[in-house]
Amino acid sequence: MNVAVAKTGKGRAVSDLFTSAEGRLPGSTAVTAVRREAFETYERLGLPHRRIEEWKYTDLRALVGEVLPLAAAPDAAALKRAADAVKTHAIAGARKLVLVDGVFAADLSDVKALASEAGFKTLRETLEKDAGLLKTTSTDAVIALNAAMATDGVVLDIADGAQLSAPIQIIHIATAAAASAFTRSQVTIGKGAHATIVESFVAAGSKAYQVNDAVIVSVGDDADVAHIRLMDDAPDAVNLTSHFVTVGANVKLKFFNMTTGAAVSRLQGFITLAGEGSELFANGVNLLQKTEHGDTTLVVDHAVPNCVSREIFRAVIDDRAHSVFQGRIIVRPDAQKTDGKMMTRALLLSDEAEADNKPELEIFADDVSCGHGATAGALDDSLLFYLKARGLPEKQAQALLIQAFVGEAIEQIADDSLREHVIGIAERWLERRS
Amino acid sequence: MALLEVKDLKVRVEEREILHGLTLTVNEGEVHAIMGPNGSGKSTLSHVIAGKPGYEVTDGQILFKGEDLLEMSPDERAAKGVFLAFQYPVEIPGVATMNFLRTALNAQRKARGESEYSTPDFLKKVREVSKSLNIPQDMLKRGVNVGFSGGEKKRNEVLQMALFEPSLCILDEMDSGLDIDALRIAADGVNALRSPKRAMVVITHYQRLLNYIVPDVVHVMSKGRVVKSGGKELALELEASGYAQFEDAA
Ligand SMILES: Nc1ncnc2c1ncn2[C@@H]1O[C@H](COP(=O)(O)OP(=O)(O)O)[C@@H](O)[C@H]1O
Ligand SMILES: [Mg+2]
Numbered sequence: 009m010n011v012a013v014a015k016t017g018k019g020r021a022v023s024d025l026f027t028s029a030e031g032r033l034p035g036s037t038a039v040t041a042v043r044r045e046a047f048e049t050y051e052r053l054g055l056p057h058r059r060i061e062e063w064k065y066t067d068l069r070a071l072v073g074e075v076l077p078l079a080a081a082p083d084a085a086a087l088k089r090a091a092d093a094v095k096t097h098a099i100a101g102a103r104k105l106v107l108v109d110g111v112f113a114a115d116l117s118d119v120k121a122l123a124s125e126a127g128f129k130t131l132r133e134t135l136e137k138d139a140g141l142l143k144t145t146s147t148d149a150v151i152a153l154n155a156a157m158a159t160d161g162v163v164l165d166i167a168d169g170a171q172l173s174a175p176i177q178i179i180h181i182a183t184a185a186a187a188s189a190f191t192r193s194q195v196t197i198g199k200g201a202h203a204t205i206v207e208s209f210v211a212a213g214s215k216a217y218q219v220n221d222a223v224i225v226s227v228g229d230d231a232d233v234a235h236i237r238l239m240d241d242a243p244d245a246v247n248l249t250s251h252f253v254t255v256g257a258n259v260k261l262k263f264f265n266m267t268t269g270a271a272v273s274r275l276q277g278f279i280t281l282a283g284e285g286s287e288l289f290a291n292g293v294n295l296l297q298k299t300e301h302g303d304t305t306l307v308v309d310h311a312v313p314n315c316v317s318r319e320i321f322r323a324v325i326d327d328r329a330h331s332v333f334q335g336r337i338i339v340r341p342d343a344q345k346t347d348g349k350m351m352t353r354a355l356l357l358s359d360e361a362e363a364d365n366k367p368e369l370e371i372f373a374d375d376v377s378c379g380h381g382a383t384a385g386a387l388d389d390s391l392l393f394y395l396k397a398r399g400l401p402e403k404q405a406q407a408l409l410i411q412a413f414v415g416e417a418i419e420q421i422a423d424d425s426l427r428e429h430v431i432g433i434a435e436r437w438l439e440r441r442s
Numbered sequence: 443m444a445l446l447e448v449k450d451l452k453v454r455v456e457e458r459e460i461l462h463g464l465t466l467t468v469n470e471g472e473v474h475a476i477m478g479p480n481g482s483g484k485s486t487l488s489h490v491i492a493g494k495p496g497y498e499v500t501d502g503q504i505l506f507k508g509e510d511l512l513e514m515s516p517d518e519r520a521a522k523g524v525f526l527a528f529q530y531p532v533e534i535p536g537v538a539t540m541n542f543l544r545t546a547l548n549a550q551r552k553a554r555g556e557s558e559y560s561t562p563d564f565l566k567k568v569r570e571v572s573k574s575l576n577i578p579q580d581m582l583k584r585g586v587n588v589g590f591s592g593g594e595k596k597r598n599e600v601l602q603m604a605l606f607e608p609s610l611c612i613l614d615e616m617d618s619g620l621d622i623d624a625l626r627i628a629a630d631g632v633n634a635l636r637s638p639k640r641a642m643v644v645i646t647h648y649q650r651l652l653n654y655i656v657p658d659v660v661h662v663m664s665k666g667r668v669v670k671s672g673g674k675e676l677a678l679e680l681e682a683s684g685y686a687q688f689e690d691a692a
Contacts, residue, residue, distance in 0.1 A: 394531070397493070413536065
């Protein structure tokens with residue numbers, strides 16, 4: 009059979025993406041083989057499009073077109089700009105781990121302060137020894153591309169019983185325009201540990217860049233974890249992120265995602281509740297304007313009995329923006345007494361705003377309590393009028409009600425300075441509204 | 443000086459005319475009462491003055507301090523000094539009362555080109571006013587009107603009135619749902635705001651409220667018009683004879 013060379017939208021061969029980057033991709037020969045195989049998977053599949061069921065609402069061929077070449081490793085000027093961005097986006101008191109254009113920046117990170125609290129390596133370091141972190145059983149093209157191209161990431165190991173005094177903040181900073189950064193990280197949280205992990209995505213003056221990130225999380229028994237992701241990339245950027253989370257027994261895991269940036273974004277999370285008695289609370293907020301497209305896709309797999317999962321996804325959609333929420337709850341045959349619920353709430357600020365919502369329940373056990381619900385609507389006119397009658401101009405009245413809507417999700421963040429940080433990001437989004 | 447002049451106002455809601463040529467003049471320093479049976483258009487009048495959407499003014503005009511009020515957005519009217527204490531104040535979950543009060547006050551001041559209140563000045567002012575109205579501080583931390591009793595909601599309206607210092611206060615059925623003690627507190631709050639520069643329009647179905655807020659002028663409204671005006675004794679007359687005589691006249 010004759011296989012035509014797949015071309016990108018601009019006529020470049022797709023394989024150029026890999027061959028031109030290969031010299032810069034870290035790892036042993038074993039790693040290179042894994043990367044090659046992953047790239048072949050990606051080449052075979054191409055960017056996901058609407059006829060792939062999981063990507064029905066987020067057709068990357070139409071929305072993104074092509075994957076941009078690998079960003080150059082940051083030079084001194086780029087690191088200088090990144091350092092300024094760190095000052096703006098760091099959470100007070102947090103331990104910072106900074107990735108600039110997909111490369112770990114030790115000088116901008118708090119490696120020393122972290123050393124007493126958690127084990128830390130870079131992905132680059134681990135790939136010198138083995139390819140384990142790049143291996144995946146997924147058949148998703150975006151994930152395969154990430155395995156092929158990942159340049160760096162953080163590998164965190166939080167010991168059993170560790171009680172982290174401050175959040176760990178992983179900051180992804182883009183300084184290179186019209187280029188891609190590929191990162192892959194792993195966070196292992198020991199039994200009984202208490203930790204707050206924050207991931208921030210920001211731009212340092214960069215434009216039209218692409219991010220492809222993957223995070224592998226494993227949470228040990230009895231741990232108490234807050235995992236917060238704040239995606240505030242440049243308005244013309246692309247951010248594709250995949251999370252693989254495995255949860256032990258009697259865990260409390262609070263996940264929070266807020267999307268305030270990127271022209272096109274997707275967070276796809278695959279969470280397996282693998283130990284009994286655990287509780288997952290997932291809260292998401294998509295704040296979208298202009299023609300932004302924000303997709304949150306979450307698969308929660310109840311593999312064992314007696315776990316609780318709660319997902320509440322809020323979207324505030326302005327102008328001609330498009331928000332997508334796909335939630336699937338899988339309850340395996342053994343997973344009796346599962347309590348799994350998901351809810352989406354969309355606030356439509358314009359007639360052309362669009363919200364797609366695809367909840368799916370795949371239930372193979374009989375003694376469970378599962379469900380989903382959805383609401384969508386505009387701001388309440390009678391509340392708006394009350395505020396205006398008290399002197400608030402239209403935009404300010406709207407802002408107050410939007411803050412109230414989003415605040416219900418944000419107020420569940422326990423750490424004070426982190427919560428203030430998140431409120432600040434939401435307020436800046438409101439100020440950007442035209 | 444005339445503060446509010448409503449001239450031959452005709453208003454439609456959903457294709458139906460509710461106000462059929464209403465005329466009313468309120469001067470600075472005066473307290474006017476508007477009385478009338480349910481459905482006579484009292485709330486409609488108050489909403490049109492405040493600028494609520496959904497009302498179509500087909501004829502007539504409303505002047506406030508000589509300016510055309512109907513040309514202004516609701517927030518512009520508020521900044522100019524129009525205040526409507528709602529018959530049914532809405533609940534706004536997630537917007538803390540204190541934050542709302544400060545945002546609203548500063549928005550009005552900004553629109554008037556005045557400087558914003560400093561935090562200590564603002565807090566001092568709120569504390570003074572809420573104390574006189576018997577509003578506990580923890581109520582101000584809650585969402586606007588969320589979980590407030592009927593009396594608390596009305597007191598919250600009077601609190602805003604005291605804070606914003608409007609020149610025209612329209613009180614729509616302030617007495618509805620209030621027991622006598624709650625009514626007295628709210629009425630005392632309103633009376634404390636009477637001043638030669640400020641006018642009030644007290645809308646009520648019952649004469650009872652007018653024992654506490656004594657008006658200078660009483661108007662009787664029926665079927666979308668003012669059908670009779672007089673002194674405060676008109677309220678007592680109505681209490682004795684009812685609205686039936688005016689309904690025939692209208
Ligand atoms: N939003 C509305 N839609 C349709 N009819 C309305 C609306 N609001 C008021 N009305 C009608 O207008 C008339 C006057 O109502 P309203 O101003 O509330 O009277 P009042 O306050 O004197 O009791 C009533 O017949 C009422 O049914
Ligand atoms: Mg009424």
